[in-house]
Amino acid sequence: MTAETAHQDNVGRDQVERCILRAAEQVFSQYGYRGASLQAIADQAGLPKANILYYMGSKQALYIRLLNRMMSRWNAVLEEITPESDPGRVLCEFIRTKIVLGQRYPEGSKLFAAEILAGAPFLNKYLSGELRDWVASRAAIIRQWSNQGKMDDLDPHLLIFLIWSATQHYSEYSAQVTGILGKEALDEEDLESICQFLEQVILKGCGVQRPDASLATPR
Amino acid sequence: MTAETAHQDNVGRDQVERCILRAAEQVFSQYGYRGASLQAIADQAGLPKANILYYMGSKQALYIRLLNRMMSRWNAVLEEITPESDPGRVLCEFIRTKIVLGQRYPEGSKLFAAEILAGAPFLNKYLSGELRDWVASRAAIIRQWSNQGKMDDLDPHLLIFLIWSATQHYSEYSAQVTGILGKEALDEEDLESICQFLEQVILKGCGVQRPDASLATPR
DNA sequence: AATTGTTTTGACCGATCGGTCAATATCGTT
DNA sequence: AACGATATTGACCGATCGGTCAAAACAATT
Numbered sequence: 103m104t105a106e107t108a109h110q111d112n113v114g115r116d117q118v119e120r121c122i123l124r125a126a127e128q129v130f131s132q133y134g135y136r137g138a139s140l141q142a143i144a145d146q147a148g149l150p151k152a153n154i155l156y157y158m159g160s161k162q163a164l165y166i167r168l169l170n171r172m173m174s175r176w177n178a179v180l181e182e183i184t185p186e187s188d189p190g191r192v193l194c195e196f197i198r199t200k201i202v203l204g205q206r207y208p209e210g211s212k213l214f215a216a217e218i219l220a221g222a223p224f225l226n227k228y229l230s231g232e233l234r235d236w237v238a239s240r241a242a243i244i245r246q247w248s249n250q251g252k253m254d255d256l257d258p259h260l261l262i263f264l265i266w267s268a269t270q271h272y273s274e275y276s277a278q279v280t281g282i283l284g285k286e287a288l289d290e291e292d293l294e295s296i297c298q299f300l301e302q303v304i305l306k307g308c309g310v311q312r313p314d315a316s317l318a319t320p321r
Numbered sequence: 322m323t324a325e326t327a328h329q330d331n332v333g334r335d336q337v338e339r340c341i342l343r344a345a346e347q348v349f350s351q352y353g354y355r356g357a358s359l360q361a362i363a364d365q366a367g368l369p370k371a372n373i374l375y376y377m378g379s380k381q382a383l384y385i386r387l388l389n390r391m392m393s394r395w396n397a398v399l400e401e402i403t404p405e406s407d408p409g410r411v412l413c414e415f416i417r418t419k420i421v422l423g424q425r426y427p428e429g430s431k432l433f434a435a436e437i438l439a440g441a442p443f444l445n446k447y448l449s450g451e452l453r454d455w456v457a458s459r460a461a462i463i464r465q466w467s468n469q470g471k472m473d474d475l476d477p478h479l480l481i482f483l484i485w486s487a488t489q490h491y492s493e494y495s496a497q498v499t500g501i502l503g504k505e506a507l508d509e510e511d512l513e514s515i516c517q518f519l520e521q522v523i524l525k526g527c528g529v530q531r532p533d534a535s536l537a538t539p540r
Numbered sequence: 541a542a543t544t545g546t547t548t549t550g551a552c553c554g555a556t557c558g559g560t561c562a563a564t565a566t567c568g569t570t
Numbered sequence: 571a572a573c574g575a576t577a578t579t580g581a582c583c584g585a586t587c588g589g590t591c592a593a594a595a596c597a598a599t600t
Contacts, residue, residue: 118547132439137356140588150549152590157547161588212438215493219431219438220351222496229500237501254525259502260518267490268483274434275486277441281448282456283478299479307526337577359558369579371560376577380558 119157122147123171126154126164131212134220135165166224169217172210173228175203185246189253191313194301196265201297204273205288211273237262254309261308268300338376341366342390345373345383350431353439354384385443388436391429392447394422404465408472409524410532415484416519420512423492430492456481473528480527487519 125147129138140161144151158164179199183192204211217225241258248255272279272288280287288296305312344366348357359380363370377383398418402411423430436444460477467474491498491507499506507515524531 115547133355134353134435134438135356136352137354137439139586141586151588152549152551153547155589156549216353216435216438218494218497219353219435220356222500226496226500229497230503234501234503254521256522257514257518260515261522263490263498264487264519264522267486267494271482271486275437277445278437278448279482281441281445282453284449284453295476296479299476300483302473303475303480303483303526304522305526306528307522307524309525334577358556360556370558371579371581372577374559375579 115157118149118153122149122154122157122164123168126158127168127209127213130165130168131209131216134216135161135224136220168210168213169224172207172214175207175210179203180240183240183243185243185250187243188313189244189247189308189310190305193265193305193308193310194313197269197300197304198297200265200269201272201293201300204270205293208273208276211270215270215274252310256308265300265304268304272296334376337368337372341368341373341376341383342387345377346387346428346432349384349387350428350435353435354380354443355439387429387432388443391426391433394426394429398422399459402459402462404462404469406462407532408463408466408527409529412484412524412527412529413520413532416488416523417516419484419488420491420516420519423489424507424512427492427495430489434489434493471529475527484519484523487523491515 122143126138126143129143129146132138133142138161140151140154143164144154147154154164158167180192180196214225217223222229237259240262244253244258244261247253248258272293276288283292285292301312341362345357345362348362348365351357352361357380359370359373362383363373366373373383377386399411399415433444436442441448456478459481463472463477463480466472467477491512495507502511504511520531
């Protein structure tokens with residue numbers, strides 16, 4: 103048996119839809135938009151193919167719905183960052199949050215990655231619109247930190263890219279990481295080591311002091 | 322017109338094969354193994370579909386041939402590394418080489434990425450075999466550098482992953498990077514900035530001195 | 541029990557998939 | 571000019587693609 107089916111004992115639309123979305127996320131993340139088939143999604147969900155279309159309308163609508171859901175999951179990241187924030191604390195939180203998100207939604211992360219690989223045909227407006235603004239505003243704050251002497255003078259965009267890539271690696275490239283480390287999967291201990299490593303190297307590399315718990319600013 | 326075709330004026334097998342491989346690399350890198358179609362590859366190469374199969378045998382054989390070609394391109398990286406090497410020099414070369422390879426073979430890089438995203442169905446033996454050994458041997462040398470006090474005591478595997486992810490980002494995620502930076506493509510100047518940034522942050526983050534050209538060791 | 545609206549699903553559509561094959565075209569050798 | 575070897579290509583195969591549709595099953599209200 104592959105996954106729990108929604109064939110029986112469902113109570114409402116929501117449960118069926120969630121089941122479909124979960125199945126679709128798995129299939130799309132593995133094979134990308136074009137490589138995924140509705141039949142494979144239907145099999146994964148334990149439903150006939152026609153039922154998928156009844157609930158989701160079309161393959162494209164289902165795919166876009168998954169993309170939007172994944173984007174919304176990332177919206178909470180780095181929301182409350184200000185020029186007065188402690189860079190070390192913020193960067194640590196950034197790294198940790200990205201790692202956790204990648205582990206919580208590995209299929210969603212891979213889905214996004216596949217979309218970018220394909221040239222972002224459905225996301226180019228988002229990338230050069232909302233996301234660009236998001237990055238620009240955070241970059242401006244990081245720039246201020248540099249000017250205040252809180253950290254080295256670095257291109258904030260490249261710093262954000264560095265943290266993105268270094269953290270996403272462990273969800274999107276999990277097949278490579280586990281293959282090389284010889285593990286079935288990454289456990290909590292591994293993830294903690296990875297967070298510690300990235301915090302240490304990146305913060306030190308930026309000339310940022312690690313946040314000291316005993317001297318922690320209240321907020 | 323999309324690409325130069327091999328339809329006319331070819332001189333031999335090699336040229337036709339190279340034309341097919343180039344077209345196939347483009348299509349596979351965008352859509353992954355399952356999402357790519359032989360018809361799309363044929364159109365890209367300017368040849369009838371049957372001709373692709375005549376030269377390559379099957380879709381899978383063509384795909385595996387592309388994977389092998391990409392792996393062989395990476396073989397030269399970090400070949401001549403020893404415990405006596407200067408860590409700063411080696412890491413800089415590592416970063417720079419990976420960036421250059423990613424720019425020279427962007428489709429190949431994306432092809433590899435798509436294969437990993439799909440769970441590495443064709444590469445799992447390579448990942449947990451040759452590549453694991455390659456990483457282990459380099460990790461052992463990095464470990465010795467740490468013991469010699471040449472750099473901080475860090476998990477060498479995670480350091481290699483960091484450099485991989487940070488550099489590959491600019492080829493595999495080029496759609497995201499250019500979208501956010503608002504550029505058509507990355508030029509030489511951008512790439513030099515990226516190399517400088519990564520060298521500075523990662524080397525400093527590892528406690529490695531940057532190689533000073535004026536004090537350069539001869540080899 | 542009858543009626544109405546919502547789900548479920550198998551059958552089916554034209555298009556495209558990877559792959560085969562035989563007919564044709566081209567070429568090098570004699 | 572004739573011939574065997576190699577390339578090229580359109581036609582075709584069964585399977586699968588995304589999507590439609592109507593009939594059946596189910597649920598809820600009267």
